[in-house]
Amino acid sequence: MESFRKVIKGWLGKILLVLFLTPLALVGIEGYFSSGQSKDAVKSVNGQDITQKELDSLTDTFKKQYLSYVNGDETLLNQNFIKNKAMDTLIARTLLLQQAEKLGISLSDTQIEQMIAQQPSFQANGKFSEQLYSNYLQSVGMTSPALIANLRQDHALKMLTATFTDYTLVSQLDIRQIAALQAEQRTLHLASIQLDEYKPAVKVSAKEIADYYAKHKNSFKQAESVDVDYVELTPANIAPASTQVTDAELQQAYAQFVETQKKEAKVSVKHILITADTRSDAEAKKLAADVSAKIKAGLSFAQAAAQYSDDPASKNAGGQVAAYDKGVFGDSFDQAVSALKVGETSAPVKTQYGYHLIQAESAQLKLPSFETEKPRLMAELQKSKTANAFSDAVNSLNELVVGSDDLSVITQEVKGVQVQSVKGLTLSAQHPVLSDPAVKVKLFNEDVKSGDRNASGNIQLTNGNVVWVKVRNHVSAGVQTLAAATPAVKAKLIDQKAYEAAKAKIQTTLNEFKVQPASSVVAKNKIAFVDAGVFTRSEGRLKREIERAAFSLNTPKAGMWSVTTAALPGEMVVVAVSAVDKSAVDAIPAEQLQELTKLYQQLRGQQELDDYTQYLKAHAKLK
Template sequence: MLQSIRDNSQGIIAKIIVGLIAVTFALFGVESLVSLTAGSNSPATVNGEEISQQDLIQGVQLQKRQMLSQMGEDADPALLDDNLISNMVLEGLIEQSVLVQSATDQGLSFSDAMIDQLILTTPDFQQDGQFNRAQFEAVLRNAGLTPMMYRNLVRKEKVTEQERAAFMLSAFTLPSELKTIAQLDSQTRDLRYFTLPAESVRASIEVSDEEIADYFDKHRTEFLTDEQVAIEYLLLERDVLASEITVTDEQLQNAYQLLVDTFQAQELRHSAHILVAISDEQDDAAAKAKADALVERLAAGEAFEALAKAESDDPASAEMGGDLGVNAKGVFSSEFEGALFALEKGQTTSTPIRTEFGYHIIKLIDVEETETPTFAEAKADLESDLLTQLSEEAYVAQLERLADISFSSGDLVEPSETLELEIHKTDLFARSGDEDEITANPKVLSVAFDGELIKEGLNSTPIELDSGRAVVLRVVQHELPREKTIDEVSANIKDTLIDEKVSQALTAQADGIIAKLKQGESLENVASGATVMTLAGVARSQQDLAQELRTAAFKLPKPAADSISYTAVDMLDGSKSILVLDNVIDAEIDLKPEEISYMSMMLSNRKGQQDYQDYITQLKENAEVERL
C-alpha cells in the first residue's frame, strides 16, 4: 500500500498534474475541474439544473489535492477543513453552472474538432514535442478524470471563456479619460513639512509601578504562556537504508533478462498531413473537390511541405509543413491510421482520406522500430532502478516493523534497540513550532499536541514527513498555559505604556500646530526651530520622500489662491509630521501613439474585467438557486 502511494505521488506525472490543475485554475478556478457525471441527492440546483453530489465530491477532492500540493511535501490532510472546502467548492460550482448556462444561451459553442486539436497540441500530453496517448491518459488518470470528463471540462471552459473575452474585447476607454488619467499621473506638487520626532518625547516619558500594575490587572488574560510539550522521537530515513544496500551483478543480470523478456518492439511512423476541413463555409463536396485538386498538384510535382503550409486547415501542423511527429498505433482515428500504416516510406495517399475532421492527404516520412538495449546501455538505469526498489522495500518493511513495535511498547527504547535508531529529544516548544526541522513540521505538531497522546503517554503511529522519512514520537513533558507574573511582563507593559503616552503627546502637539496654521501662522513659525523641508515638483512615484508623506500630499485638496492645505501625518517610526501643500502643478500631456495604445489597452482591460465581474454578480443574483 505504502509503495503504491509513493509510486503515484512522485515524478514527472505528478508535476504535470499540478501544472494542469494550475492552468485550469488560471482559466476558471478549481470548480471547473469537476466532472459532468450526474448523481442523486443533488446539493444544489441552478435554474432547474442539478449540481450532483458526485460533482461536489470530485470538486472537493481536487481542491484538497491542489491545496496540499501548494502546501508542499509536509502537507497534512488533517489540517484541511472539509466543511469549509465543501462550501467553497459548492459556491464555485453554482457560479460555474450560471456562467455555462449564460454562454449557452448566447449560442456559444466549442466543437469536437477544436477540442481534439487542443488536446493534440497541449504540452502536458506530449513527449518529445509530440502528442502521446499514454501520457494523455496517465495525466488524466492521476487527476481523477476520464477522457470524456476532460473533454466536457474543456468545452465548458472554452464556452465561458468566449463570453468573458466578449466583455474584455468590447470594453473601451474614451480619449478624454486617457487624457485625464495621464494628467493626474503626471501631476506634481510643491510641499513643505517638518517632523515631531518620537524619540525626544520618549526620553521625557516616565511610567510608574502603579501604572504598570493597573495595566496588568486590566489585561491579565492577555498575558498567558503558550501550551508547550517536549518530545522524544525516532527518525527512520530511506536514504540511510539505501547507503547500506549493494546491487549485485546477479541482480543486474536478472533485471536485464526481465527487460529483454518483456521488451516489445514497436513500429513508429513519422507522418505529415494536409487537412481540408468540413465546415459551415465549406461542405463535404467542396472539401472533397479541394482535396482532390491538392492530390493532383502533388502528383504534378509540388512539394508536400510547401503545400501543407499554404493550404492545410490544421493550423498547428501547417506551420511545420504538416508534420505530425512520430507516433505508434492508437493515436489517430481508425480511418487515418489504416491509411497511414498501409503506406510505404516516402509514399503519399493517392486519394484523400475522410475522417470526422474532413479530408486528409497523408504522407509517410519515415518508419522507425524500437530495439532492445544492450546490457551496457541499460546497466546504469537498471542499477538505479534496483537501488530505488530495494531501498524502498527495505524502508517499507522497516516502517511496518517500527509501527508494530512502537504500538506494543510503553516507550521508545525497544523500537530504538530493535531497529538501531537513535532516540532524539527536544526542548519544550509551542504549537507554533520550533526552529528545528522536526518540531517545525505541521504533521509532527499536530500529533505532538494530540490530547490522547499527551494524557496516556503513548507512542505515536509513524508520521511520514515526506516520501522517504518517518518519525515515531512520544510526549515526555507537557505544560498547560498559565498566567504570566507581573515580573515576566512588566518590561513589555512599560514599553506599551510609553508608546501610548508618546502617541498622545505627539497628537496633542500636532493638534496645537494645526490650530495655529488655521489661524494663519506660517509653517516656519509653528515649527519652533525644527527643520522645515521644502520640496518642489514632487511626483507620485518619487522615491526620496517617505511613502506616508507622498500619499498624504496627493490626498490633500488643491489649495485656493494665496492659501495652503495642511495635515498631520503618522509616520512608521511613531513620529508625526506636519505637512503643508503649497501648490499643484498640472503637466501638459503630449502622449505618443504607442503610449496611448498601451494605456488604452490597460484601462480597457481593467474595465472589461470589472464589467465581467459585475455581470457574474448580476447572473448569480437573478439565478434561481436552491441549496439542500
Template sequence: MLQTIRENSQGIIAKVIVGLIIVTFALFGVESLIGLANSEKAPAEVNGEEISAVDLQRETELQRRQILAQMGENADPAAIDENLLRRQVLDALVSQEIRLQSAEEQGLYLSESMIDQMIVATPEFQVDGQFDPAQFESALRAVGMTPLMYRELLRKEQLIGQERMAYQLSAFSTPTQVRQLLALDRQTRDIAWVQLSLEEVEAGLEISDADVKARYDEDMERFMTEPQVVLSYIELNQNDFADAEAVDEADVRAAYEQELVRFEADEERSAAHILLEAGEGDEAELRQQAESLRERILSGELTFAEAAREYSADPGSAPQGGELGYNARGVFVGPFEDALFSMEAGELSEPVRTEFGYHLIKLKDIRATEPPSFAERENEIRAELASEQAEANYVAALEQLADLSFSSADLEVPSEELGLEIQQTEPFSRAGGNSELTSNAKILRAAFSAELQDEALNSEPLELSRERAVVVRVKEQIPSRQLAFEEVKERLEAELRRERAAAALEAKADELLTALESGQALNEVSALNWSEVANMGREAESAPLEINRYAFELPRPEGEASSFGRVSLRNGDLAIVELKAVHAADVSDLDDNLVKQMGGFIANRNGQLTYQARVEALEEAAEVERN
C-alpha cells in the same frame, strides 16, 4: 415454490401491477424508480438550476490535487481543511453557474466542431505536434474526467469567456480621457514635510510600576499560557543505512558491466556552416547563389571562414567563421543533420535546404565518445548501490518500527531493537516550537491528539520526508497557567510606553496642524527641520513613499494658502505634510502611438470593471439555495 409464483403471476392483480410498472417506465424512465431510493438534495441550486454532487466532488478533488502539488513532495493531505475547501469550491461553482446562465441568456453559442478544434489544438493532448486520442484520454483520467465531462467544461468556460470578452472588447476610451489621465500621471507638486519621531517621544516618557500593574490586573486573561507538551521520540533515517564500504566488489563490477552493455558510443561531429537566409526572393536564385559560393570556396577564391564572415546570415556563428563546434545527433534540424552525418571529414556539402534557407556545411572532424573506465565510475556506482540497499533496509526497518511502536508500551523496545536513540523535544504549544520537529504539522496533530495525550500511546511512524520518519510519545503535559506579573512586566511596560507615545505624538501633530491651518508660518510653529521638494512626481524617491503618495491625495491649494495634512509612516512616526503648489503637465504634443496604446489599456480596464460590476449585480440578484 416456483410453481406457486408462476400460478400467482397469472392473476389479474399481478397483471395490473406489471402494467403500472410498464407505464411508469414509458412515461418517466427508470430514474423515476431509482429516484425514490436516492432523494438526496443537490449541494446547491442557482435560479432553479442544480449544481450536482458529482461536479462538486470532481472540482473539490481537482483543487485538492493542486494544493498537494504546490506543497511539494512532503505534502500532507491531512493539513487540508476539507470542509473549507468544499465551501470554497461550491462558491466558485455557484459563481460559474450564474455567469454561464447570463451567457446563455445572451444567445451565445459554441458549436461541437469548435470544441473539437480546441481539443485537437491543445498541446497537452498532442504527441510530436499531432493530436493523440490516447494522450487525450490519459490526460483526462489523471484529473478524474471523461471526454464528455471535459467537453462540457470547455463549453462552459468558452461561453463565459465570450460574454466577458464582449464587454472588454466593446469598451472604449476617448483621446480626451487619455490626455486627462496622462496629465494627472505627469503632474508634479511642491511639498514640504516634517517628521515627528515616535522613538524620541517614547524616550521621554516615565511609566510607573503602578500603571503597569493596573494594566496587568485589568486584563489578566491575556496572560495565560497555552497548554504545552514535551515529546520523547526516536528517529529512523535512511542515510544511517548507507555504507558504501560495505558494498561487495563483485556487485560493483557487475553493475559496471551492465553499464557497458547499455553504453552506446555517441559520435560527435565538428562542423561549420554558411546560411543564405530564405526571404521573399526567387527560390532558384537563392540556390544558385549557394552553389556559386560553394564553387568559389572549392576553387580557393575564398576560404570557408572568410565566406562565412562575409555572407552567412547566422549571427551566432558568422563572426567565428561559421564554427558550430562538436555536436551529436538531435541538435540540428532534420535535413541539416542528415547531411552532416552522411559526410566525410573535410568534405563540403552541396547546398542543403531547411526552413531557414540554404546551408553550406563543412565537416571538420569526427570523434566518438568512449565509455568511462571502471576507476572513473567505481565510487559513483558504489554510492548508488549503497543508496539502493539503504532504501530497501530503511523500508524494512520502517515496517518493523511500525509493528514495535504499536505493540510497545513505551519507546524502549523499538529503541533497543533498532538501535535508535530516544531523544526529547523542548516544551511547545499547539502553535508549534522552534525546531524542525516541533513545527511540523504532522507532529503537532499527533502530539495534541487524544491517543497520545489521554491514552499515553506511541504514535505511528510519522514521515518527515521520504528518507526520515519518527515515532513520538508524550513525555510531559504542561497545563496552561497564569503568568506572574514579573514575567510580563517588561512587555507591558513597553506596550504602555508605545501607546502613550503614539497618543502624545498624535496630539502634537494635531496641535501643529491647527497652527499651520490658522495661517502661522512654519518657523513660528516649530523649530523642527522641514524638508522641501519642488516639482515632485508620483513615485519619486526624493521623499519617503508614504509622504509622496499622501502629497498627491491632498486637495489643491486655494490662492496663496497651502494644504496641510498628516500621514503615518511605517516605523510609527508621523509626518506633517504641506502642499504648496500643483503643476499641470503639458500633454498637448503627446505621441499619437502613446495615446493609442494608453487608450487601449484604459478601454480594456473599463471593460473588465464593467463586466465585474455585471457579475456582482447578477450574483446579488440570483436565487441561490445551498443544501
C-alpha cells in the same frame, strides 16, 4: 473538414477525449468531465443537480492550485474555504449556463467542428490530420457527444460573460483621475520623535486594560500552537556493520535487473478494427471473420489493415498502434495481446469500439552486460545496506520510545543526538524539522487537541531523516484570555498614551503650520525635519503608515506645509507635504493609459458579472 467529420462521428467518437480548449475561469477543467447524471446530488440549482463528483473534482482542482502557493504543504490549507469556493463556483456556472440557454446563446455543431479542426495541434502541413487527432484521442478524454455539448456550454458561458467583461463602459474622466492619483508627486519632509521619554510618566489602570481588551477582542486572536520536544535521527548517526558486497549479491541483483527490463519492455501491437458505425454488429462480426480468413489464406496483415481497418491512425501504417498501453482498448483486447505468440494473428476480439484482429510481439530488448552494470549495482547494494541498517535501528529505537513514552532513550542509545524543544509552534511556523507536513499532521490533530501527550512513533521526513515528537502543551486557536493578552494590551496603551502626550506637546506647532509660512514655523521650533524627497503612491519606499498620512493631506498653499502625524512602534513621525505636482499625468504615455483603461474595464466588468451572478442566485431555487 469532411475528413474531420468522418473521424468525430465514427468510432473515434467513442474513445475518451480531453477537452483541450481553454476552460472558462468560472470552472476548472475537471468540471467538464462529470456527466451530471449521477444520483449523488449535493445541491440543486433551479432543479438542476450539482453532483458530489463535480464538487470533489473542482475542490481537488482548487486544492492543487493553492498547494502551489504553500509549497505543497496541505496542512496550511483551509479545506472548508476551498470546498465552499468550489461549490459557489459550480452554482455560478450553473446559473449562467441556464441564463445563456434562456437567451438562446449557442454555437452550431458545424461551428464547433470547425473550431476543433482548426486547432494547430491537430494539423499537419496546414490541414487537419486524422492521425494526429486520433493519436491524441486514444489515451484521454470524453465521448464525442459530450465534447460537443461541453464545447457548446463553454462558449455559451464565454459569450455571456464577455458581454460584461469585454464591453463594460468606463469613463475617461475616471481613468484620468485614477492616473492622476497614481502619477501625483509629493515632496515630503519628515521628523521623528521617540516615545521612550514620554513612557515613564504614563500610567495604565487595570480597568483601562480590561476596557480596551473588551473593545478589541478580535485583535487578540491566537493561532493554534504546541510546545513540543523532538529528536531527529539521520542515516549518518547510524553506522552499518558492513557495506561489503559479495559477488553472489551482485549476480542476484543483475538477474533481477534483467527480469525487470523484460517485464517493462513495451509490446509492439498491430490491429485491424472493424466497427459497427456504418454497419450492423452482425455485419461487422462477419467482416472481421472474413478478413481473418483472408489473412490465413496469405493476405498480409499490412495489406488487410490498409484495405479493411476503420482505424485511420493505423490502417496506413500496417495496423501499428502508435503507443499501446494496457486499458486503452479494454480488458479483452489486453488479454488477447498477452496470449498471442510472435507473428500470430488473433481471432476477432470484440471491444466497445468494434471487432479487432490483433498481432503482437515483444519489442527488441538490448540489455547491458553484467560488467557494464556492475559499478551501478555495487553502489545501489551498498546504499541499500546502509538504508537497511538505518531502518533496523529506527525500528529498534521506536520500540524503546513507544514502550517508555520517553524521547531520551534515543539519546542514551545513539551518540550525537539530543532532545530539542520548541515552544509556541504554529501551523504556519517555519522550522527545519517540525514544519515537515508529516510532522505537523502528528502535532496538530484531534488526538492532541483531546489531550494526547504520548511520544509519537517514528515519522519519516521528506529529506530521508526520521523524527520522534512529544507534545508537552497544546493551545487552541481562538481569542486570548484577558490574562494572556494583558502584557500586549498594556504595551499598546502605553504606546498610545505616549503618542498622545508627544502630539499634545507639539500641537501648537502643528496648528502654526496651518496659518504661517513653513519657513518661519520651522525656524522658531525645535522639530528637526529631514527632506525626505519626492514620492508617488505605492512605490514601496515609505512605510505604510507614513505613506497613508502623506497622501491624505490637502495640497498646501505656496510657502505653506500641510502637516500631520503618523504612529509607528515607539515613534511618532511628523509628516509634512510642501508641494504636490499633478502635472506628471500629462507625461503618461498613451499605451500606459490604454493598459490602465483595460485593467479598469476588466475590474469593473468582473464586478458587474459578480453582481449579475448574485442577482441570479438571489432569484434561484437552491436546495
